[in-house]
Amino acid sequence: MRVLVLGGTTEARQLYGLLEQQAARFRTTVSLAGVTRAPVLPALDVRIGGFGGAEGLREWLLAHRTDAVVDATHPFATRISGNAVRACMQAHVPLLRVERPGWTPVAGDRWTIVPDMEAAARALGTAPRRVLLTVGRKDLLPFASARPHDWLLRSVDQPDAGLLPPGCRVLLARGPFDEAGEEALLRHERIDVVVTKNSGGSATYAKLAAARRLGVAVIMVARPPVAAAQTVADATAAMAWLDGLHAHGAATLRDV
Numbered sequence: 001m002r003v004l005v006l007g008g009t010t011e012a013r014q015l016y017g018l019l020e021q022q023a024a025r026f027r028t029t030v031s032l033a034g035v036t037r038a039p040v041l042p043a044l045d046v047r048i049g050g051f052g053g054a055e056g057l058r059e060w061l062l063a064h065r066t067d068a069v070v071d072a073t074h075p076f077a078t079r080i081s082g083n084a085v086r087a088c089m090q091a092h093v094p095l096l097r098v099e100r101p102g103w104t105p106v107a108g109d110r111w112t113i114v115p116d117m118e119a120a121a122r123a124l125g126t127a128p129r130r131v132l133l134t135v136g137r138k139d140l141l142p143f144a145s146a147r148p149h150d151w152l153l154r155s156v157d158q159p160d161a162g163l164l165p166p167g168c169r170v171l172l173a174r175g176p177f178d179e180a181g182e183e184a185l186l187r188h189e190r191i192d193v194v195v196t197k198n199s200g201g202s203a204t205y206a207k208l209a210a211a212r213r214l215g216v217a218v219i220m221v222a223r224p225p226v227a228a229a230q231t232v233a234d235a236t237a238a239m240a241w242l243d244g245l246h247a248h249g250a251a252t253l254r255d256v
């Protein structure tokens with residue numbers, strides 16, 4: 001079976017690991033957007049860069065005689081997920097979305113939940129605060145015009161200087177992060193508010209547990225709506241879906 005995995009997440013990497021063991025049954029291509037400068041690459045076919053919208057993706061699926069697509073992109077990567085829904089529908093290719101559950105607040109959390117980055121910037125208010133920004137490089141624009149705060153951005157890659165809020169310092173780091181380290185960072189930097197999107201998952205949850213322990217406020221950007229598709233929560237369930245399709249395909253061949 002020819003499988004396309006739209007990647008760029010922890011769940012996608014877990015799925016590559018499972019598919020690497022199944023090379024006899026699944027010929028897998030992993031697709032990455034090309035936004036991370038040094039991505040962790042699997043031992044599978046990898047293609048990098050956009051397809052050219054839903055139409056380009058549809059053409060790619062047909063040209064590569066793709067049997068199934070797993071969209072394991074980030075919950076905030078809504079364009080590629082919408083394109084996957086449209087392209088798979090048009091090309092009659094089964095599609096599964098892997099979406100890790102979002103985070104929910106527990107007792108002691110001091111979250112302000114906002115719908116988007118602009119609202120997150122507004123929610124910081126007008127009094128100067130010490131802000132830890134853990135949003136993506138392309139999410140920075142709304143903060144550039146926010147009131148002067150003391151900014152620390154944590155990012156996997158160095159962002160363009162022009163995108164940064166004035167005076168923003170950058171901490172280059174790639175998760176997973178642990179709670180002790182996150183608590184030390186919040187204390188050392190005297191952070192009083194963390195801005196994050198509701199990515200979900202365990203790799204970057206520790207900052208929220210540390211914020212809770214220290215009484216630090218969190219501005220949580222809620223997940224954007226995404227085009228509907230059959231969805232599972234993790235790589236194991238995605239592998240089971242692929243196994244089911246494979247078994248069905250084998251049974252269909254036996255019946256011919």
Ligand SMILES: NC(=O)c1ccc[n+]([C@@H]2O[C@H](COP(=O)([O-])OP(=O)(O)OC[C@H]3O[C@@H](n4cnc5c(N)ncnc54)[C@H](OP(=O)(O)O)[C@@H]3O)[C@@H](O)[C@H]2O)c1
Nearest residue numbers: 007008031032033050051052053073074076077078079080
């Ligand atoms: N957004 C986040 O917070 C976030 C966080 C962690 C990781 N990521 C990962 O980073 C990548 C880009 O995220 P984004 O938010 O920029 O996505 P996006 O806004 O949904 O996509 C923008 C464009 O990038 C291309 N693209 C995105 N993912 C792709 C993939 N896996 N393979 C090939 N092309 C892809 C598509 O271009 P064409 O229309 O030309 O095909 C898409 O229209 C995704 O793979 C995502 O899983 C995103």
